[in-house]
Amino acid sequence: MIRFYNRKTRQYETENVAGCSFLKWIYYSNIGMGMLHFFIKRKIASQIYGLYCNLSISKRMIYDFVEKFNIDMSRFELQKEEYRTFNDFFSRRLNNEKINIEKDDNILISPCDSKVLAYQNIDKDMLIQVKGMTYSLSNLIKNQEIAKQYQGGTCLVFRLCPTDYHRFHFIDEGICEKTNFIKGFYYSVNPIALEKIERIFCENKRQWCIFHSKNFSDVLYVEIGATFVGSIIQTYTPNLKVSRGDEKGYFKFGGSTVILFFKKEIIEVDEDIIKQTQKGFETSVFMGERIGIKKNNRG
Known part of the structure; x- marks a missing residue:
């Protein structure tokens, strides 16, 4: 469980971690740590997943991701159905009207x-x-x-x-x-x-x-x-x-x-x-x- 401070509400909140169970298995089990050092930490693993996220089939991941993590899409240029791939969505741009600097x-x-x-x-x-x-x-x-x-x-x-x-x-x-x-x-x-x-x-x-x-x-x-x-x-x-x-x-x-x-x-x-x-x-x-x-x- 990862807790952080929300300075707007002045309250502590618990982060909803993407892939939390997988991360714990990787970093807290012997088999997981073995896979980490043999494969997951290496460039090839990220390349393979990156290739998938650049395919149109990855678009189906967007809808569940937005719902599960309660992402406010009104902050961004496009709505979830407008992204071509998951990587397009992941590197989404902010709506200029929502930027407050x-x-x-x-x-x-x-x-x-x-x-x-x-x-x-x-x-x-x-x-x-x-x-x-x-x-x-x-x-x-x-x-x-x-x-x-x-x-x-x-x-x-x-x-x-x-x-x-x-x-x-x-x-x-x-x-x-x-x-x-x-x-x-x-x-x-x-x-x-x-x-x-x-x-x-x-x-x-x-x-x-x-x-x-x-x-x-x-x-x-x-x-x-x-x-x-x-x-x-x-x-x-x-x-x-x-x-x-x-x-x-x-x-x-x-x-x-x-x-x-x-x-x-x-x-x-x-x-x-x-x-x-x-x-x-x-x-x-x-x-x-x-x-x-x-x-x-x-x-």
Whole structure:
């Protein structure tokens, strides 16, 4: 059972996890763990499932998925019957009239719909995966010089579950450098898996880049694939100016993670998110929603 904090209702809720029984069997049984390491974590498994999700026959999965997970389709451009395949549905776009982005440049917005954890004054060599498990930033991005720049800064971990909107966006006006690609496995990023596999973010396929933000200095963006994520698609054009809220990219099927790193003394994360992280709970957020503020600009 995964519980998270809903900051709008100020209540704790239980996440309806897609494939929960399967995940528990994989990560908590000997046979499941054997299959995980032999086949499921490997690229071929995600490729096979991705091919199926690109076929028209996969469209039949959409209706049950929407009903089971109570997805509000009024937020999106198309209705469920208008998508050609499950992958089309999975990477669905928001209806522009439903997008609500904080306009104040000093306010830090969420880049995506997700459950977020926030860590301030980070040790770049001991980033928290879960209680008792850590990983290093230099191992995550395979670049020690850049990792050093974020010592004492802030780390925000956005977990996108399979039921979420799976596009991610820029948090500010600025210019984004080219994306760096790191090969890896395809472990789940669900908390069930995070508790079982050490340094899971450093094991999975991932991409990273530096975003030269107008208001928040140089932000390190990291996108991490997961089980059955066929691809991480970057839709922005490197080294061209982008605006606050512009799309950066999207994930194909599967739960995924976006991690943002900020330099020291740049941002202050909202108190409720910090408090819930300290208690061990993720906080649900939506793309464009306020999650913090630029230092020395309290509001």
